[in-house]
Amino acid sequence: MAIASRPFRLGVLGSGQGSNFVAIADAITVGAVPAEVALVLSDVAEAGILAHARSRGIPASFLPSGAFRTRLDEKAERAAVAALQATGVDLVVLAGFMRVLKAEFLGTFAGRVINIHPSLLPAFPGRAAWKQALAYGVKVTGCTVHFVDAGVDSGPIIGQRAVPVLAGDSVETLHQRIHAAEHALYPACVAALARGEVTVCGRVVSVAGGGPVVG
Numbered sequence: 001m002a003i004a005s006r007p008f009r010l011g012v013l014g015s016g017q018g019s020n021f022v023a024i025a026d027a028i029t030v031g032a033v034p035a036e037v038a039l040v041l042s043d044v045a046e047a048g049i050l051a052h053a054r055s056r057g058i059p060a061s062f063l064p065s066g067a068f069r070t071r072l073d074e075k076a077e078r079a080a081v082a083a084l085q086a087t088g089v090d091l092v093v094l095a096g097f098m099r100v101l102k103a104e105f106l107g108t109f110a111g112r113v114i115n116i117h118p119s120l121l122p123a124f125p126g127r128a129a130w131k132q133a134l135a136y137g138v139k140v141t142g143c144t145v146h147f148v149d150a151g152v153d154s155g156p157i158i159g160q161r162a163v164p165v166l167a168g169d170s171v172e173t174l175h176q177r178i179h180a181a182e183h184a185l186y187p188a189c190v191a192a193l194a195r196g197e198v199t200v201c202g203r204v205v206s207v208a209g210g211g212p213v214v215g
């Protein structure tokens with residue numbers, strides 16, 4: 001929900017091309033998401049998400065991740081927390097961010113970190129979920145927006161959108177359709193959070209009025 005007279009502020013973390021960030025930023029521009037992106041951070045200096053943010057005049061910084069491959073080191077995590085706090089973000093949006101966040105980060109932004117994952121969780125957590133789905137032979141997969149907890153892709157589910165697996169699908173065609181579903185689902189979930197329509201009871205997340213969250 002907007003805080004008094006200022007808009008709901010998003011801090012976006014990503015490691016890749018940033019198409020989900022673009023979908024959210026576009027939805028903000030057309031008034032579909034009552035929020036502003038205050039800051040974009042990436043652990044990859046040449047990531048497309050940084051270029052997209054800068055081209056829109058949004059503050060965007062490379063965050064050197066330190067010695068580890070799968071997470072930020074302590075110094076990097078502290079720097080991320082400081083930057084996000086200094087910008088006063090209300091919600092941390094992981095958009096293709098490929099590192100695990102540790103307890104200190106999650107504790108600082110408790111209940112305010114969300115992620116998008118390219119499968120219908122709890123199926124296929126972890127990397128390249130669309131490849132896992134194709135290899136497993138499921139007929140329906142999709143994408144999930146969830147709160148981030150200390151596990152891997154395991155937090156309470158805010159919204160999901162189904163994507164059929166078609167005969168003859170390749171890794172690329174399936175990923176493309178999942179991406180398209182993500183671009184509808186993620187802005188809808190962020191909008192619901194920004195409007196204060198989301199309540200959490202244990203693992204169960206409710207969105208007022210149902211909303212457009214389940215695709």
Ligand code: GAR
Nearest residue numbers: 016017018019020095096116117118
């Ligand atoms: C998206 O498909 C997102 O679901 C996935 O990375 C891609 C980022 O694309 N995230 C994960 O796999 C996290 N476990 P984008 O950079 O174009 O938004």
